[in-house]
Amino acid sequence: MRRDRLHALAIVTTALLTAACASSEEWTTWKEHPSHFASGEHLAFSLRNRSGAPARVTREDIALARSQGWWGKPITVSTEQILEK
Amino acid sequence: MRSRLLAGAAAVALPLLFTLAGGVGRAVAAPADRALLPLDQYTSEKGRELGRKYAEELRALASGIYHCIPWLEVQEHSLGFYRPKHLGGGDSRYLSMRVFIEQEASPDFARLTVANQAAAMYARYVAALLKRMARSPALTADPGVEGFTIILEWLKQSVRAASDRPIHETVAVFIDKASALDFLAGRIAPRAFADRADIRLWDGETSLENLRLTRLAEDDFVSTYKMKNYQLDPSVTCP
Numbered sequence: 001m002r003r004d005r006l007h008a009l010a011i012v013t014t015a016l017l018t019a020a021c022a023s024s025e026e027w028t029t030w031k032e033h034p035s036h037f038a039s040g041e042h043l044a045f046s047l048r049n050r051s052g053a054p055a056r057v058t059r060e061d062i063a064l065a066r067s068q069g070w071w072g073k074p075i076t077v078s079t080e081q082i083l084e085k
Numbered sequence: 086m087r088s089r090l091l092a093g094a095a096a097v098a099l100p101l102l103f104t105l106a107g108g109v110g111r112a113v114a115a116p117a118d119r120a121l122l123p124l125d126q127y128t129s130e131k132g133r134e135l136g137r138k139y140a141e142e143l144r145a146l147a148s149g150i151y152h153c154i155p156w157l158e159v160q161e162h163s164l165g166f167y168r169p170k171h172l173g174g175g176d177s178r179y180l181s182m183r184v185f186i187e188q189e190a191s192p193d194f195a196r197l198t199v200a201n202q203a204a205a206m207y208a209r210y211v212a213a214l215l216k217r218m219a220r221s222p223a224l225t226a227d228p229g230v231e232g233f234t235i236i237l238e239w240l241k242q243s244v245r246a247a248s249d250r251p252i253h254e255t256v257a258v259f260i261d262k263a264s265a266l267d268f269l270a271g272r273i274a275p276r277a278f279a280d281r282a283d284i285r286l287w288d289g290e291t292s293l294e295n296l297r298l299t300r301l302a303e304d305d306f307v308s309t310y311k312m313k314n315y316q317l318d319p320s321v322t323c324p
Contacts, residue, residue, distance in 0.1 A: 056314055056316035057314050057315055057316060058316050058318070059151060059152055059155050059315075059317075059318060062155055063116070063151075073250060074240070074250060074252060074253045075250050075251070075252045075253065075290055076238055076252070076253035076255055076287070076290065077255050077289075077292070078290075079160075079163060079167075079183055079236070081170070082170060082234075082236065082257050082285075083167035083168065083169060083170060084128065084168045084169075084170055085122065085126050085127055085128050085165075085167060085168075
């Protein structure tokens with residue numbers, strides 16, 4: 001009985017330590033590789049003209065693409081729940 | 086996987102959209118006009134007066150973010166002198182802004198807990214945006230402006246059916262003016278600033294517990310990242 005309890009405790013402890021380490025590692029990954037979270041590239045990259053040179057994307061192009069409602073109406077907290085006008 | 090597929094689809098479709106749209110893109114309304122809270126929507130004369138008095142500063146703020154941080158979208162009518170609901174009575178007006186962050190689908194980011202994702206976004210954007218919001222000496226010296234609210238939201242990375250609506254995760258940061266100015270002047274450290282701030286978190290429409298930042302990553306992404314192929318309007322200078 002005592003051995004079973006110790007065994008269970010060891011399993012729980014190991015699981016907790018593993019979870020903690022994983023969380024720490026994930027955080028470190030984020031800190032060390034911020035470019036992994038590069039933003040907006042999918043709005044601009046791979047656009048090429050006929051000569052093969054990278055095409056330039058203006059801010060208006062990006063705004064237009066967003067205005068098409070590409071992602072649909074999101075589920076999110078309303079501003080009215082946070083702020084009053 | 087869904088996010089990756091959507092990002093991949095966007096990578097294919099958006100350039101096509103740009104090409105097909107041609108000059109139509111020039112017809113998109115001026116960003117500052119859409120970002121500002123219209124004066125007739127303020128519910129108190131104090132708020133309306135601040136909105137009227139600092140309209141040019143707010144337009145400059147919206148325009149600067151629009152051109153210089155193009156992956157951010159200041160939400161329509163979100164920029165103005167709002168009153169944070171949780172402050173209760175009185176008419177405390179905070180310069181407020183709600184921003185959607187466009188970012189790549191990323192397995193590394195998705196693996197973080199929601200709280201750590203929020204902390205990462207906080208570290209990346211709050212100081213950078215606060216600095217821009219507090220750029221006007223007249224505005225920051227105005228006793229009617231009592232603080233700042235920065236609301237950040239981004240697309241939740243999760244597996245969902247094509248018919249499902251996208252879900253946003255949202256973090257709202259409220260900071261009184263004195264603490265904000267102390268932080269920007271270097272009189273208090275980021276840790277003390279975070280401790281003084283009221284930071285709230287939502288997953289979709291669900292409020293999560295108030296966020297206590299246990300880690301604070303240093304992040305200079307906003308000042309160093311250059312979006313590939315992005316052509317800055319020649320009339321604009323970014324700091």
